[in-house]
Amino acid sequence: MIQLTINGSSHELDVDPDMPLLWVIRDVVGLTGTKYGCGLALCGACTVHSDGQPVRACVTPVSMAAGKSITTIEGLNSTVARAVQSAWQRLQVVQCGYCQSGQIMSAVALLEENASPDDAAINTAMSGNLCRCATYARIRAAIKEAARASNSGGA
């Protein structure tokens, strides 16, 4: 049995310890906001937070996540997260939307770490999150807007 906490709920799971966290989240726990895009940590669509750090769930064996606190897109509720999601809405970032859970998870992790990222910091944090619709210009603008909103106390 593997114990892990997802979005504040504790789960005791009887699964193959090698099963990637992504498929545990999607197929076993049933949270589908976290997406599959490549299976090799090349696209970022599966990004979740493990004890606050962004990780690629598609290459994280569930055994490595044991005892960790996992946050998925469904569990976001911090001030920064709300600022990011609200900037995503105001700037109308999404197109097909499939990568956006991962984009948002990476953006929230970035802003939790760096309240005012410059372009270089955004590139470093976000260049592993692919978007085939190429919404990148709006993602960059939304991250900056979320940073401004968070820093001025509003979200």
Add this chain to the structure above:
Amino acid sequence: MAAGSIVNLSRRRFLRTGLAAGAGLTLGVYLPAARAMHAEAGPGKAAGDLVPAAPFEPNAFVRIGTDNQVTVIVKHLEMGQGTYTGLPTLVAEELDAAWSQIRPEGAPADAKRYNNLLWGDSQGTGGSTAVANSFEQLRKAGAAAREMLVNAAASRWQVPADAITVRDGVVRHAASQRSASFGELAEAAAQQPVPQEVLLKDPEEFRLIGRDLPRKDSPDKINGSARYTLDVKLPGMLTALVAHPPRFGARVKSFDAARAKAVPGVVSVVQIPTGVAVLGRDFWSAHRGREALAIDWDETQAFTLGSEQITADYRRLAKQPGRVARKDGDAEAAMAQAARTVEASYEFPYLAHAAMEPMNCVIRVTGDGAEIWNGEQFQTADQHAVAAVLGLAPEQVKIHMLYAGGSFGRRANPQSDYVVEAATIAKATGGKAPVKLVWTREDDMRGGYYRPLYYHALRAGLDGDGRPIAWQQRIVGQSIMAGTAFEAVMIKDGVDQTSVEGAANLPYAIPNLTVDLHSPTLGVPVQWWRSVGSTHTAFATEAFLDELATAAGKDPVAYRRMLLKDHPRHRGVLELVAEKAGWGSPLPKGQGRGVAVHESFNSFVAQVAEVTVRENGGFSVDRVVIAVDCGIAVNPDVIRAQMEGGMGFGLSAALTSRLTLKQGRVEQSNFHDYTVLTIDQMPAVEVHIVKSAAPPTGVGEPATPVIAPAVANALHAATGRRVYRLPIELDS
């Protein structure tokens, strides 16, 4: 009256009444009727939900409930391009609804009611046609519903209908200070006769069209609740992965499933025409099961050529005349008279669509048919194909259209390839359990149906003033229409129109012009890819024209303007983009500015790219200015988004994407070797929309083909070197 045959009554009315202020367009209404029950669920709805019939359903596109919610039934796939926003806007405009009360819902597969009006009797999404073919149909749907609501209010309040106004979802009679919501009038409106003709608004009266209304799909895509095919879960459903052959055309000779079946969670292993399917209780078990398969492939019929050999063959073929796609004057004779000639050839690799959501499909065989859950782009074709596999009538195949995690053309497959694969698995397993077919990224990358490899050879003759007097363009590449149901319509006199679009309609004033085509048949499956023929023709024509401008000693913008005097919309975007980009203003050393202009899908796009070339030979695209003329701008922000993203999609192909074959095997497998644009490579981008009263045209595709030539031309401005092959390698 047939759908699409429209009686224009406005002229008669104008003749009768003179120019009535604010009069719009009166049109006869033929709209398919609603059905009594709705068994289809759209995105965001639980699979298989029964949608109760609403009290007021004036036609197949509008449903108004007593809860005051207006449901707009959207017949086109939402794959990012904004159909779930743009199409409801058209209904809401004429209905005078409040945007907040509008809710989109995916249409079921039913070509009688939901055909693409530009595709005859077929239902599907593509060719940037969603708004263009719906513009009148959905406004009529909204106007008809509005008239019935007004008549219901007039009857209830005993006042003349023309004394009633509607605004933001409220029906009002000012003189008596009475008002009602749509919901309050819904039941009464349903009793009103359906109008046989409606008056559409004059564009001056538009209140929603032309505004940056927020996308309807944004909230669910931001909080993770939007449902894609990958997210479908049905009771008892199994996940299927398929082991495909290593080369196109290979077949299973034999296989041993013993080890696969021993993997915990694997339920069954079956052979299907496209390979061997492993079904498991979840993705991981099916994946491990597939890895444990031992398969012996029969490759006697397999395709074994490599990209290099294909390109070499095409280069040889380009020395021979092909099928003529366009012939003006006598290019050969004019070439002999030219003061100077210029020649160039261009090479384009195979490209994968590589949508973020790899192909997938859910199927459930039921007692009286089959149900499909899919990011459904090609309803009619898929219905027929699945029906053929399962021995059903097409209408027995019900399709739930879910959001697609991108497509770029891939989910509209003329062979219904992955949808049929799901059906063959359901058939092979006796339809016992619902099946979710999931392709991994590797399956998707190596599964074929690519933008074909192309080769273009161009030659031009200039007169003493540098004007082109002769242009010969020879195009070599596989036809994407050959062997499909579209062949009869799209291949004329041996010329696949999609192979030459963008070249055969070259807008420049060149008196002697020939475009011809070779369409070799190869065993590599090919398909349309965002902007189709223009993906290669725009580059060849715009890079070559730039080279002619240089040869003529002319400014690239001025040279194009001179040759576009009879093409005001091309000129319009060209002049707008030049002005907004500061064309002609000085740039620091190492930087360059390039321009390209191209028409596709009846829209006109010009782009100016600015590049910086580093001393080590690398370069970056720093800024892109885009001008677009797509007729009436239904939602300017969605148009801007499509211009930004469409350009970015084209920039992947310009800078980095390339799919290659070696002895018939696809060399790439995932995003480490099939690289695509990343955020650090995305330029600053600004979009300018030409104000227009013309009917709206496509925006999903037309930005894509313009960026590669703009960047190549900018690199020439910065370095003096030309680009003849994509993706761009400066040292090549």
